[in-house]
Amino acid sequence: MKIRSSGGGITGRGAGVVLAAVALLAAGFAYGYPDLALLGGAATIAILCAVGFGLWRPRLGVDRVAEPDRVPRGAPAAMTVTVRNTSRLRAANLVATDRCGAATVPVPLLRLRPGRDTTVDYPVPTTRRGVVPVGPLRVTRTDPLGLLTLSRAYGDTTTVWVHPRIHLLRAVPAGMARSLDGRIDKVPHGTITFDSLREYVVGDELRRVHWRSSAKVGELMVREQLDTSEPTIVVLLDDRAAAHPDRRDGTAESFEAACEAAASIIAAAVREDLPVVLHLTSGPAAGPYLDVLTEAALRDGDLTRTVRSLRQSRLGDTLVYLTGPGGRTDLGTVGALRGPYPVVIAGLFGDRDAAPVAAGGALIVIEAADGEQFAAAWDGVRGW
Incomplete structure (x- = not known):
């Protein structure tokens, strides 16, 4: 489990309850109204319960698989998100969203029991060239009374590379440098270089025989030459x-x-x-x-x-x-x-x-x- 960031805070209702609790407690104790103090105490207990609810962090493991992670523009691509509840005691009943580029994708985590996982598949937008960041998973939790909202990010970020479209080109420019396949015959001088020696084969030109090496080995050795003038x-x-x-x-x-x-x-x-x-x-x-x-x-x-x-x-x-x-x-x-x-x-x-x-x-x-x-x-x- 990796928790990378958090956000959220007290809601408008929560702010109102805090102000009411302070006012009720102050009025109850200052003017001797036990009923007001009782209401202020109840509001304080509600606030403390909301804080305790927010401090509990669900233990979640998040895995993502992009299929594929590199795709031409306009081709289909999918993201598979697997969320596992790694807690041993509590089930998760959360609201989660996954960021996919500029959009958000809902990830249902209803009654996710301890040790269980859920998987969500959704398409990745590939209509525009570029790098599409996916993740992290953001879990938002609100207490039952709606006083406090906390948002945390889980897991890493995965990227999907949307490459430019490739159109078939049948012709390739050869330039002035030519390869040895004989397609074009304008090879500049000095592009043929020595590569290795091999045994003489019937049909080899005698001018390619390396006589000094042949004398040492005792049989004819022929120079193998390489054309280094590949067109770039x-x-x-x-x-x-x-x-x-x-x-x-x-x-x-x-x-x-x-x-x-x-x-x-x-x-x-x-x-x-x-x-x-x-x-x-x-x-x-x-x-x-x-x-x-x-x-x-x-x-x-x-x-x-x-x-x-x-x-x-x-x-x-x-x-x-x-x-x-x-x-x-x-x-x-x-x-x-x-x-x-x-x-x-x-x-x-x-x-x-x-x-x-x-x-x-x-x-x-x-x-x-x-x-x-x-x-x-x-x-x-x-x-x-």
């Missing part, structure tokens, strides 16, 4: 508040669409077994990328400083910049990375009615209203 995709998510000025109920739909696009690109790269790096305008991503996208929020940022850092570090060879209506004027700044990054793609969300972007061939621009439209337009790009 860098996803730059613009999390500046200025880039997503249009908000409704505190949510910028253009930013939600950008997060979905970032998650879709990351999923496509993982599916193709290609390295991928996530970078936010506010700084590099640390931790699992889908969790980072779940926690991402709008804040102040400096795009110029981020572009300078990306130019110096050169994290990959394909850069994907995802922004909102406020980032339209910054496309030229990001397009200047066309030198260190052979392929630069920009996803512009929430600004379909504006004039088309004149990229001048240096920048591939995809304009979309949401993540689904972005996925359809992405697969139609043939410029990388």
Whole structure:
């Protein structure tokens, strides 16, 4: 059992009874009215009983299981709460609620006998991307006369991660660096490196024979080489508040669409077994990328400083910049990375009615209203 906090206090009725008890006792003893003193004593006894009732703390154990604890936006998720009465003597007859995000869920604890438990299942809202805190269980107790109300929290808090939706992307940009599977033949010089030695097999090229090792071993040994030029995709998510000025109920739909696009690109790269790096305008991503996208929020940022850092570090060879209506004027700044990054793609969300972007061939621009439209337009790009 873990009790983490308490709240509540005396009710309006309780305050009235306290004042009445003081007045009756004072009047009864001061003016010699035993009936008034008797009523004041009865009110005092009621108050003491209420305090004693409130001091008793029910012993409850709370366990929560989220199924699942990480879910795409809009997918079903459920929370199972099990409450056990760990007391050996008294049954629990309480009013309890569990916090689920911004909502409260009633948890019935009627006639919960010692050693018994009750289980409640309820859905977790997944209509919005983000981390949904669930718990703690809050138990509210009121004495029979309604003079005192006490509220205590039991158990820990569980979180449910609502990830951005992932849309299927069939095409993956290859950039200038190429893998050894032969899909594209523009491998820069110096990307083939020595990996290991193995025995000669009929059909191996004689120029790959390592003669010095062959002389020592007594049989032909062949150099095994490895291509270190895997294409790396860098996803730059613009999390500046200025880039997503249009908000409704505190949510910028253009930013939600950008997060979905970032998650879709990351999923496509993982599916193709290609390295991928996530970078936010506010700084590099640390931790699992889908969790980072779940926690991402709008804040102040400096795009110029981020572009300078990306130019110096050169994290990959394909850069994907995802922004909102406020980032339209910054496309030229990001397009200047066309030198260190052979392929630069920009996803512009929430600004379909504006004039088309004149990229001048240096920048591939995809304009979309949401993540689904972005996925359809992405697969139609043939410029990388």
